Amino acid sequence: MTDLSADLGAGSQPREAGFGDYVLLLKPRVMSLVVFTAFVGLAVAPAGVHPVIGFAAILFIALGAGASGALNMWWDADIDAVMRRTRGRPVPAGRIEPGSALALGVGLSGLSVVMLGLTTNPVAAGLLAFTIFFYAVIYTMWLKRATPQNIVIGGAAGAFPPMIGWAAATGSVGLEAVLMFALIFFWTPPHFWALALFMKDDYSRAGVPMLTVTHGRRATRAQVLAYTVALAAVAAGAAALGLGGPVFLAAAVVLNALFLRGAWTIWRRDEAAAEADGYAAEKRFFRFSLLYLFLLFGALLADRALAALGGF
Amino acid sequence: MAFRPEHELHRRRLGRNLGVSLALAGFAALVFAITVVKISGGGLVEGYDHQPRASILPQAEVRP
Numbered sequence: 001m002t003d004l005s006a007d008l009g010a011g012s013q014p015r016e017a018g019f020g021d022y023v024l025l026l027k028p029r030v031m032s033l034v035v036f037t038a039f040v041g042l043a044v045a046p047a048g049v050h051p052v053i054g055f056a057a058i059l060f061i062a063l064g065a066g067a068s069g070a071l072n073m074w075w076d077a078d079i080d081a082v083m084r085r086t087r088g089r090p091v092p093a094g095r096i097e098p099g100s101a102l103a104l105g106v107g108l109s110g111l112s113v114v115m116l117g118l119t120t121n122p123v124a125a126g127l128l129a130f131t132i133f134f135y136a137v138i139y140t141m142w143l144k145r146a147t148p149q150n151i152v153i154g155g156a157a158g159a160f161p162p163m164i165g166w167a168a169a170t171g172s173v174g175l176e177a178v179l180m181f182a183l184i185f186f187w188t189p190p191h192f193w194a195l196a197l198f199m200k201d202d203y204s205r206a207g208v209p210m211l212t213v214t215h216g217r218r219a220t221r222a223q224v225l226a227y228t229v230a231l232a233a234v235a236a237g238a239a240a241l242g243l244g245g246p247v248f249l250a251a252a253v254v255l256n257a258l259f260l261r262g263a264w265t266i267w268r269r270d271e272a273a274a275e276a277d278g279y280a281a282e283k284r285f286f287r288f289s290l291l292y293l294f295l296l297f298g299a300l301l302a303d304r305a306l307a308a309l310g311g312f
Numbered sequence: 313m314a315f316r317p318e319h320e321l322h323r324r325r326l327g328r329n330l331g332v333s334l335a336l337a338g339f340a341a342l343v344f345a346i347t348v349v350k351i352s353g354g355g356l357v358e359g360y361d362h363q364p365r366a367s368i369l370p371q372a373e374v375r376p
Contacts, residue, residue: 015324018328059342
């Protein structure tokens with residue numbers, strides 16, 4: 001998930017960091033999505049966990065995600081300073097030293113992995129460690145500046161939390177966990193490329209090889225549609241393979257129909273039309289993508305609650 | 313003697329220190345809670361007090 005919350009304090013004089021600056025370093029908006037999807041993964045798993053263990057597991061998964069966010073901000077401070085969306089972040093704004101961001105990221109990474117391992121099991125801890133490594137090293141340090149497919153491959157990092165939640169409860173990775181991973185994996189490209197379409201100057205100014213910069217906006221619109229079609233197919237397949245129940249099936253049908261319609265609209269438009277209405281369709285699609293994921297995973301929770309009540 | 317007004321910097325530091333304190337206290341409480349759950353397995357924990365009691369005696373066989 002993208003973080004749009006970091007414009008706070010942009011343009012102001014550097015000042016000594018407050019507690020809130022360190023919280024911002026952990027990308028709290030991204031963490032909120034991680035908390036939610038990890039909770040769904042844990043809640044729908046067939047093995048129940050004690051509420052305290054479940055709470056701690058979600059907390060440590062979120063902490064691990066926050067740690068990778070801090071490492072991302074440490075490494076990307078140079079390009080964050082150039083982009084309008086990110087220049088107010090604590091490191092490029094000068095409120096937190098890069099070394100402090102690195103120390104916080106490394107420290108919280110170790111703490112979250114060890115504590116998750118001690119609280120739940122080694123499989124969940126291993127997955128969390130791999131996720132942090134994947135986001136901080138594979139995505140941030142390597143792919144982001146190397147290939148326009150950065151979002152596609154890097155999106156895997158955001159797809160792991162429900163799988164880790166599942167593993168925390170069961171000690172293994174089941175088919176349902178893989179299906180939840182696939183849902184977020186295919187959701188990420190259209191979500192992020194819609195943002196890239198209306199944040200168009202930021203990435204080119206920073207020299208990040210975003211698809212909009214390397215292949216043009218027409219190709220990006222086509223890719224948004226292609227991945228949205230793939231996402232709909234994955235959601236349909238997930239329902240067919242037994243992920244969730246009737247609520248998930250109904251939600252998948254409605255949400256994917258709306259998401260496809262939005263992607264179709266984006267694909268049909270040219271730049272002149274988008275410029276004319278201030279990228280209204282792209283912004284609407286981006287906002288809906290957030291709602292899509294919350295509602296789709298919320299449907300999984302609803303099915304689980306119905307099953308627990310003996311309804312289905 | 314007139315008190316000097318508190319500088320904004322001090323308020324910021326106080327906020328930071330309070331935030332770190334609360335986070336550490338919360339972490340300690342969480343570790344304690346996890347420990348209790350892990351040890352007790354969700355049930356009540358009974359300390360051994362060197363006195364025989366019903367709950368630690370072998371289960372008597374129940375004949376139908």
